[in-house]
Amino acid sequence: MFTLKSKIKITHFVAVLSVLNFLFFHFPFFKFVFNNLDYKSFSGITIIISLVILMLVLNAFVFYLFFSLSRYVGKFLLALFFIINSISVYFINTYGVILDESMIGNVLNTKYEESSSFISFKFFVYLIFFGIIPSIYIVKAQIVTVPWKKFLKTISLTLVFLLTIIFANASNWLWIDKNSKTLGGLAMPWSYTVNISLFYIHDFKKNEKEIILPNATIKDNQKSVVVLVIGESARSQNFSLYGYNKNTNPLLSKIPNVVHFNATSCATYTTAGVKGIVSHSDSGDLYEILPNYLFRNNVEVVWRSNNWGEPPIHIKNFQDREFLSKNCQGEGCNYDEVLLSGLKEQIQSSTKNKVLIVLHTSTSHGPSYSKKYPPQFEKFKPVCNSVELGNCSQAELINAYDNTIVYTDYILSKIIGDLKELKEYHSSMIFVSDHGESLGEKNLYMHGLPLSIAPKEQYEIPFIVWTSDGSKKLKPIKTVSQYHVFHSVLNFLNLQSPIYDEEKNIFK
Incomplete structure (x- = not known):
């Protein structure tokens, strides 16, 4: 059991965080998966196992990158992720929303007086237990980093493993592609991080100077x-x-x-x-x-x-x-x-x-x-x-x-x-x-x-x-x-x- 006072290797730390992220925030993701494929078939079982592995390994991989490049930035980002994840999953579980690009647009355009009407006691339960408490552990943890050679070796082996899993599921790409928008809107924390970026990119394009339509003529004085x-x-x-x-x-x-x-x-x-x-x-x-x-x-x-x-x-x-x-x-x-x-x-x-x-x-x-x-x-x-x-x-x-x-x-x-x-x-x-x-x-x-x-x-x-x-x-x-x-x-x-x-x- 890891405590706040004990030192923990970076690989163990990101593995723990990836597991916590998986357990706390991915019930809606896998609920959708189970509801939209034949989970008793061989291909269905393969997709589910592959998604579990990918979710755990990919998140640990990205967290590992954050902490290896900067321990302070890594702590800040992961604490922020857990807090936003807890809020996001509250809305997903309570209202059945999906955090795709359009929903992100709704969130960013919502005024305070409207957003405050969504807050309830359950909201604070999610925020405290799934967001704030894990964030305290993230901030207080004493992390032992690894030499650059070991870092590069770990990164390379993980990438090879991820690519192997992806290409081993080539026959299932069609199902994943068909449901990619929903899956992407339920995967934490990438649902909102990716879609916020997409929203602002597309919003910038939309707010370019509007195309003027041809002039109109009023035909009577009525x-x-x-x-x-x-x-x-x-x-x-x-x-x-x-x-x-x-x-x-x-x-x-x-x-x-x-x-x-x-x-x-x-x-x-x-x-x-x-x-x-x-x-x-x-x-x-x-x-x-x-x-x-x-x-x-x-x-x-x-x-x-x-x-x-x-x-x-x-x-x-x-x-x-x-x-x-x-x-x-x-x-x-x-x-x-x-x-x-x-x-x-x-x-x-x-x-x-x-x-x-x-x-x-x-x-x-x-x-x-x-x-x-x-x-x-x-x-x-x-x-x-x-x-x-x-x-x-x-x-x-x-x-x-x-x-x-x-x-x-x-x-x-x-x-x-x-x-x-x-x-x-x-x-x-x-x-x-x-x-x-x-x-x-x-x-x-x-x-x-x-x-x-x-x-x-x-x-x-x-x-x-x-x-x-x-x-x-x-x-x-x-x-x-x-x-x-x-x-x-x-x-x-x-x-x-x-x-x-x-x-x-x-x-x-």
Whole structure:
């Protein structure tokens, strides 16, 4: 047994740390492996044994490199790894997330007030026992290094051994490659270290100067306004408009001219979902997004946000929660109703005939669903009040989530009510969610899984449209995408553009 006072050889030390890292943090990794291959077959057994060996040897190898090059840097990095590993595994075990590049983007773009809602007693148990206590041992350990010749010999033999294991599994490369994104998102500490690097590399490329779209021309002087409401984590299957057996849309269901379409999101996380809603195509390039494009082409554009994760927005009127709260009164100002404060008056005060208002909500974002709506909207009871969603019954969890949909229904009905009073305007309200949400189905919670393996709950979204009397009617189509928003807004405001795509327009 090694104590803090006894000296320990570097090879023994990294072996102990590799084993601890394996035991503490790789249950989710091997749970996925066992669930996705035939572990009773010869090839399945071979993959499992090989992955165990690779995990132990590769981690020990990298830890050995750290400590051989610099004992102090090695201690700092490994202590940091164990602390971050403990936090990461808490989220993986509690919410079923995978730390791929997209999830890392979510983490890095999450504000403190949102991230604090994920903290629970279990979080501190993970942090203390799997993170802080091992880190104390790492910092206090007295490590005996080896001469450079022995170091080089150990490195060379380990590399040969690792390459042998890898090539011995050549017949299993196809399975590993197929599942590489998920496996890489569950392997600690490489899931977040590699994917943080990839995120910043790709983010740098994305934030290069956006590609300007061809100029648009406004074709008439008719006063027209579109209110685009970007929903957060709303899944269509919990809207009674889509056939849900609980009445979560008591108000919208009674309003004439409300139409809903079947739709899917282009991603399962906010930053990509919002970008998809305001982009003209799924090109992957950084083209000018809808608010920037319309603002540059003489349309009044206002973006109001009670959320985060928007792509770079270059307009005059970007209004966040802090700005909107100054002139907002009432209990609703603590929720998404803050986005409606003075909305009708702002539209009426515009000196331009064409207006786009974007409202970026946060209503259905977990895990604290029960805190996302005023108490009077708690229609379905009992509700889940814990951030550890697995501790609630699924009925309680779904009740809390359904109440956020009831509140969304109320907000959308209020927007429509305001637009109806603008008699001189042709008006439309478009509601589309950034992505869906898992509520315990298949033991998954919230969102953010890679789209290729995500369940339908995370990408089947509502796409609800209302139009005022006398304005444009809707096409009799059933299925749309987030990319329909861009072209439909151009059509409703009657802007002519070379990049307009009639097939992605919902209006006649």
